[in-house]
Amino acid sequence: MGMAEHILLGIQAIFAGPAVLGIPLNILMVIGGLFFGIFIGATPGLAGPMAMAIALPILISIFGYEASALLPIVGFLLGIMKGATLGGAVPAILFNTPGTPDALMTTYDGYPMTQKGEARKALKAAHFASVSGDTISDIVLILCAPFLAVFVEAYLDLPEKSALIILSLTFIAAVMGTSISKGLVAIGLGLFVAFIGSGEDFYPRLSLGVDAIAGGFPIAAVVLGSLIIGEVLFAMLEARSQTQQQGKIKQIVLKVAGKLTLKDRLSLLAYILPSAFIGTVIGALPGIGSTLAATLGYSNGKRRHHLRRKEGEPAFGQGAVQGVASTEAANSAVSGANLIPVLSLGIPGNAAAIFLILAMETVDGLNPGPSVFRVPSEGINSEMVMAFGLFSLMILANLVNWLVGGQVMQLMSIMARVPRQILMPTVLLVTITSVYAQETSLYALICLLGFGLFGLFMRLTSIPILPFVIAYILGNILERTARQAFSSTGADPYFLFSSPTSILLMLSAVLIICIFTWKRHKK
Amino acid sequence: MxxxxxxxxxxxxxxxxxxxxxxxxxxxxxxxxxxxxxxxxxxxxxxxxxxxxxxxxxxxxxxxxxxxxSRSHSQPVASFSSGLRIFGYFISVFTVTLMVMRYLGPLFISLVNETSAAELNYRNLRNIWPLKYLGYVVGGTFLLSVLSHFMDNGLSRRRVALFFLITFMIALFFDLPFEDILLPPNGDV
The missing domain is CATH 1.10.287 (Helix Hairpins)
Structure with missing residues (x-):
C-alpha cells in the first residue's frame, strides 16, 4: 500500500470506534480537548502542558493501553495544546495577565485595546490570528514530517541516529536557560536519572538494592513532578512573595466591545502570515518554544507597522490590533510544527510535545520516530495510519476552532477571576490524584512530590527544567541506539565518528556549544 | 522573588x-x-x-x-537558610498529607473496633462510602488549606470549607465515573 492509501485509512480511523450521541468518540475527544484547553489557557497560572499532564493519567485509566486508545487519548491532548494557546490570550487582553507565558506580548497591545473599549475586537483578532497560525503550521507539519522521516530512515544509520540525538540534546541545552553550563547540567541529570534501574545486566543498575527503584522511577512521577509540581510550587513562592510586597489584587471593571470587520481581517493577514512563518520555523526546532516565537513575531510586526502605519493608527504597545495578531499567529504556529521532530525523529521539542510522546510511548499503536512513515512493500504500516489519523484530528480541531473557538474564548474570560491561592493548591491535588489513578501506589506519590521539590530546586537555581525532562525521556533511547551502533560497527570505539554525516552532526554539537558560549560571554 | x-x-x-x-x-x-x-x-x-x-x-x-x-554577573541572593526553610516546609506538609491520607481510614477503623468490640478491617471496607474518601478528603483539605495559607498569609474558615468541598468534588470526579480508579490510599491497603 502506498502513502495515499495510508492517508485514506487514517481519515477513516477517526470515524472508527464507538460513538456518543452519534458523534464518533475520537472526534468528540479532540473537540473536548480543544474546549478544555481554551478553559485552561484562559485561567492565569495554568498552561497547556499542566492540563495535558493532569489529563494523561486519567485518559489512560479510562481508555487503557491498547492501540484503540491512541486516537482518543492523543486527540484530546492535541485539542488541549491547540486550545490552551488560544485561551492564553483571553486574560492577557482582558486583565493584562498572560494566561500562558507566550501570551505576554499579547498584553502589550491587547490590554490597551481593552482600556479603550475594544476588548471584543482584540479577542476576535487574537482568535483569527491564532487559528490562522495554527492552521498554517499544521499544513507544514503534514507536508514535512513524512518526508523528513523518510529522509532520516533512508540516510541515517545507527551511529548517525546516536549523533543526531546528541546534537538535539546539545541544542536544547544551549538554547534554554540562562547559561549553557546549567543546560548541560540539566541534560546530565536527566540522563543519569533515566539510567537508574535500567541496563542489560540482571542487577538493575544504580538501584542501591532497593526493590522500589529496581525498575526505575515511575515515568509519570518524574515528568509530572519536575515539570508540573515544581512549577506549581514555584508559582506558590512567587505568589507568597507578591502578597508580601503588594497586598491584595485589584478587581478590574470589564467592558467587552469593538468589532473586527472583513477588511480588518484581510489587512491583518500581512502581519499574520510572516508571524506564522516565524512560529513554524521556531516550532520545528527542538527546545526553543513559543515564547521566543511570540517575541520574534511581535518584533517583526512592529518593524512592519512602523513603516506602514497610517496617521491616527495606534503604534505597537499602544493598542494596535496588529500587535495582538502578530503575537498570537506566531505562538500558535509553534504547536503544529513542534510535532515535526516528535513524529519524524521521536525527539520532543517542548513541554507539550513531551506529553504527546509520553502518551504515544505508554499506549500501543504509535512509536514516534522515523519508522512511523516507512511505506511497507506489502500490507499496511499501522503506525502511519495512526499518524494520519492524528493529522486528520488536528485539521478537524482547527475547523471547530475556526467555527466556535472565538465564542468559547469569550465565555472563558470568567476564569481569569479565580484567585491563584485557590487555583494552585487545587492543581497540585488534582495532579497528585491523577498520578495515583495511574500508578495506584503511594510510592509513586512520594516520587512525584520528591521530583516536584527537585523541580523547584532547579527553578530556584535557574537550571532549565525542560532539558532535564527531554534528556530523561531520550536517555534510554540514546543508550539503546548507541549499543546497537557499537555492535553494528564491530565494536568500533569511534562509532560516533564513523561516517561523514555522523562527524558532521557531532561537530555541529560542539560548534553549537562554542557559538552559544561565545554569544553569552559577549552579552 | x-x-x-x-x-x-x-x-x-x-x-x-x-x-x-x-x-x-x-x-x-x-x-x-x-x-x-x-x-x-x-x-x-x-x-x-x-x-x-x-x-x-x-x-x-x-x-x-x-x-x-564562569564569570557571570551578580544578582540579588536569597539567603541559603530561607531556601532550606522553604524546602523543609514543603517536605513537612507533604509528609503530613500523605500520612493522613494513608493512615486516617485504618486508624478510624481501629478506633471503631476498640470502642465497639467489632472486628472490622479497612481493606474490606475501602470501597464503602464515605470511608473510602475519608483519608483522601481530610488529607486533601489539609494540603489545600496549608498551601493557600502559605501563599496568602491567612486562611478563613470559609476558605477551609471551600477546600473541603473542592477536595470532595475531585474525589467524586475521579471515583464516580471510573470504576477502576482508586483514590489514595485505597490501592495500597
Whole structure:
C-alpha cells in the first residue's frame, strides 16, 4: 500500500470506534480537548502542558493501553495544546495577565485595546490570528514530517541516529536557560536519572538494592513532578512573595466591545502570515518554544507597522490590533510544527510535545520516530495510519476552532477571576490524584512530590527544567541506539565518528556549544 | 522573588553538583553496577551498563566545573537558610498529607473496633462510602488549606470549607465515573 492509501485509512480511523450521541468518540475527544484547553489557557497560572499532564493519567485509566486508545487519548491532548494557546490570550487582553507565558506580548497591545473599549475586537483578532497560525503550521507539519522521516530512515544509520540525538540534546541545552553550563547540567541529570534501574545486566543498575527503584522511577512521577509540581510550587513562592510586597489584587471593571470587520481581517493577514512563518520555523526546532516565537513575531510586526502605519493608527504597545495578531499567529504556529521532530525523529521539542510522546510511548499503536512513515512493500504500516489519523484530528480541531473557538474564548474570560491561592493548591491535588489513578501506589506519590521539590530546586537555581525532562525521556533511547551502533560497527570505539554525516552532526554539537558560549560571554 | 543565581551562588551550586557527581562517579557507580564500561559477551565486545551513567556524570562534572569557573554577573541572593526553610516546609506538609491520607481510614477503623468490640478491617471496607474518601478528603483539605495559607498569609474558615468541598468534588470526579480508579490510599491497603 502506498502513502495515499495510508492517508485514506487514517481519515477513516477517526470515524472508527464507538460513538456518543452519534458523534464518533475520537472526534468528540479532540473537540473536548480543544474546549478544555481554551478553559485552561484562559485561567492565569495554568498552561497547556499542566492540563495535558493532569489529563494523561486519567485518559489512560479510562481508555487503557491498547492501540484503540491512541486516537482518543492523543486527540484530546492535541485539542488541549491547540486550545490552551488560544485561551492564553483571553486574560492577557482582558486583565493584562498572560494566561500562558507566550501570551505576554499579547498584553502589550491587547490590554490597551481593552482600556479603550475594544476588548471584543482584540479577542476576535487574537482568535483569527491564532487559528490562522495554527492552521498554517499544521499544513507544514503534514507536508514535512513524512518526508523528513523518510529522509532520516533512508540516510541515517545507527551511529548517525546516536549523533543526531546528541546534537538535539546539545541544542536544547544551549538554547534554554540562562547559561549553557546549567543546560548541560540539566541534560546530565536527566540522563543519569533515566539510567537508574535500567541496563542489560540482571542487577538493575544504580538501584542501591532497593526493590522500589529496581525498575526505575515511575515515568509519570518524574515528568509530572519536575515539570508540573515544581512549577506549581514555584508559582506558590512567587505568589507568597507578591502578597508580601503588594497586598491584595485589584478587581478590574470589564467592558467587552469593538468589532473586527472583513477588511480588518484581510489587512491583518500581512502581519499574520510572516508571524506564522516565524512560529513554524521556531516550532520545528527542538527546545526553543513559543515564547521566543511570540517575541520574534511581535518584533517583526512592529518593524512592519512602523513603516506602514497610517496617521491616527495606534503604534505597537499602544493598542494596535496588529500587535495582538502578530503575537498570537506566531505562538500558535509553534504547536503544529513542534510535532515535526516528535513524529519524524521521536525527539520532543517542548513541554507539550513531551506529553504527546509520553502518551504515544505508554499506549500501543504509535512509536514516534522515523519508522512511523516507512511505506511497507506489502500490507499496511499501522503506525502511519495512526499518524494520519492524528493529522486528520488536528485539521478537524482547527475547523471547530475556526467555527466556535472565538465564542468559547469569550465565555472563558470568567476564569481569569479565580484567585491563584485557590487555583494552585487545587492543581497540585488534582495532579497528585491523577498520578495515583495511574500508578495506584503511594510510592509513586512520594516520587512525584520528591521530583516536584527537585523541580523547584532547579527553578530556584535557574537550571532549565525542560532539558532535564527531554534528556530523561531520550536517555534510554540514546543508550539503546548507541549499543546497537557499537555492535553494528564491530565494536568500533569511534562509532560516533564513523561516517561523514555522523562527524558532521557531532561537530555541529560542539560548534553549537562554542557559538552559544561565545554569544553569552559577549552579552 | 530572588533566585539563587549570583556569581557566588553559581559557584556554590557548581561545587555542590561537582561533589555529588564525584561521589556518584567514585562511589555509587563502582559499588552499584557489576559490569564494566565495555564487556566481552559471547566473544563479542559490547557496551557495559557502566558506560552510559559514567558519560552522564562526566557531563555533569564538566558543566559544574564550568559553572565554578564562569564569570557571570551578580544578582540579588536569597539567603541559603530561607531556601532550606522553604524546602523543609514543603517536605513537612507533604509528609503530613500523605500520612493522613494513608493512615486516617485504618486508624478510624481501629478506633471503631476498640470502642465497639467489632472486628472490622479497612481493606474490606475501602470501597464503602464515605470511608473510602475519608483519608483522601481530610488529607486533601489539609494540603489545600496549608498551601493557600502559605501563599496568602491567612486562611478563613470559609476558605477551609471551600477546600473541603473542592477536595470532595475531585474525589467524586475521579471515583464516580471510573470504576477502576482508586483514590489514595485505597490501592495500597
Amino acid at each position: 530572588a533566585k539563587f543565581t549570583s556569581l557566588k551562588s553559581d559557584m556554590f551550586l557548581g561545587a555542590f553538583l561537582l561533589a555529588l557527581a564525584l561521589g556518584a562517579l567514585f562511589v555509587w557507580i563502582p559499588l552499584d553496577i557489576d559490569t564494566g564500561l565495555v564487556e566481552r559477551v559471547r566473544r563479542r565486545n559490547v557496551i557495559g551498563d557502566t558506560l552510559a551513567p559514567t558519560a552522564a556524570i562526566i557531563l555533569i562534572i564538566l558543566a559544574s566545573g564550568s559553572l565554578i569557573l
